Amino acid sequence: MNQREKNLLGPANESYQCNESRPHKAEELQDYIHFDKVPDENSTLFSSETYALTIIPKSYYEIKKPVAKIEQLHEETCFYIFYNLPGDEFQLQAYKSLIKRGFFFHVKMYCFVTFNGSRVADNSKRKITYFDYDKWVKEEAIVVFDQEFISYLKD
Structure with missing residues (x-):
């Protein structure tokens, strides 16, 4: 020994x-x-x-994280989880919860966006609402719904 x-x-x-x-x-x-x-x-x-x-x-x-009911959390909490827990399983759950709430993730802008109407590249100018994670607020913008903009939207 x-x-x-x-x-x-x-x-x-x-x-x-x-x-x-x-x-x-x-x-x-x-x-x-x-x-x-x-x-x-x-x-x-x-x-x-x-x-x-x-x-x-x-x-x-062997410690298991508690199962969080992400759907019951406020959407701002889901944004916090998504942007501040990269690589965690809660990040994926928060992402899915935000998608269920009508958001799309814009890959180029690296933010969640929502808009009225369908996701069609019709080259029209439309108003979107996006979550600005630097300011931590929802902002509005007018964008052209062309093929490039639509191709960056993920759900």
């Missing part, structure tokens, strides 16, 4: 009382904890004096 294993298993003095339900071998500990970057016994990458063994309970990796 190496020094790291002895440290994991408890104090090595005479007053130490053995608990039979506690694992006694490092291999058995793998059922209870996750070893992060443990070097090989013969490895020269880390010396035993400078290498700190990182022990992370397996339950930390």
Whole structure:
């Protein structure tokens, strides 16, 4: 048994009382904890004096985020989640919720837009409402509904 294993298993003095339900071998500990970057016994990458063994309970990796009812959140909260949690599953849920609420995502403008009427490239000037994430307000603009503008709208 190496020094790291002895440290994991408890104090090595005479007053130490053995608990039979506690694992006694490092291999058995793998059922209870996750070893992060443990070097090989013969490895020269880390010396035993400078290498700190990182022990992370397996339950930390198994934590499930609560299921949020995104549909019940205010649309401004959905905007916040979308723009501030990139790569998170909540970002995708917020995106889907905003799409269900009648918004389209404009890829070139990188914002959500909504408008009256259909999404048809008829070269007419129409008013859109878009969410300006820099100012954190809804703004209105007149745009030409041409093929280029329509091609950037995603739902």
